[in-house]
Amino acid sequence: METTSLVLRIIFGVLFCFAGIMHVIRPNIFKHFIPEFLPKLAINYIFGFIEFFLGLGLFFSGTVKDAATGIFILMVIFLPIHIWDATKIRPAIGSKKIAFLRIPLQFLLMYCAYIMYKNS
Numbered sequence: 798m799e800t801t802s803l804v805l806r807i808i809f810g811v812l813f814c815f816a817g818i819m820h821v822i823r824p825n826i827f828k829h830f831i832p833e834f835l836p837k838l839a840i841n842y843i844f845g846f847i848e849f850f851l852g853l854g855l856f857f858s859g860t861v862k863d864a865a866t867g868i869f870i871l872m873v874i875f876l877p878i879h880i881w882d883a884t885k886i887r888p889a890i891g892s893k894k895i896a897f898l899r900i901p902l903q904f905l906l907m908y909c910a911y912i913m914y915k916n917s
Contacts, residue, residue: 802916805909806855809868813852820845829889830878847871861917869910876903 820827824841831837851871854864879899882888888896 798912798916802913805913806861806917809909809913810852810855813848813855813868815852817845817847817849817852820848830882832878832881844871855913858917862914865910865914865917869907869914872903872907872910876900879903 820841824838824845827841827844828837831840847867848871851864851867854860854867879896883893883896883900885896890896
C-alpha cells in the first residue's frame with residue numbers, strides 16, 4: 798500500500814500543481830464552474846494557489862497529511878459545484894454524460910486523498 802500511496806502522491810502532486818498553474822495562466826477554462834454571484838477571477842486565483850500548494854505539499858513527507866487533508870476538503874467543496882454543473886443545460890466541460898461521470902470521480906479522488914493521508 799505504501800507504493801500505491803507514493804504513486805498517488807506523485808500523480809496528484811503533478812496534477813494539482815498543473816491545475817493550480819492553469820487557474821492563473823488560463824482562468825477562462827475554469828470560469829464556467831464558478832457561480833455568477835461570486836467574483837470569478839478572484840475565486841479562480843484563490844483556488845489555483847490552493848491547488849498548487851496542496852499539490853506541492855504532497856512532495857514533502859512532512860506535509861503529506863496536511864496536503865491530503867486539504868485535497869479531501871477541496872474535493873468535498875467541489876462536489877456541489879460538479880452536481881450543479883451536471884444539472885445545467887450546457888455543462889462547463891463536455892456533455893451531460895461526462896458532467897454526471899465527474900460526480901463519482903469526485904468520490905474516487907476523495908478516496909485517493911484518504912489513502913495518501915492514511916499511508917503517510
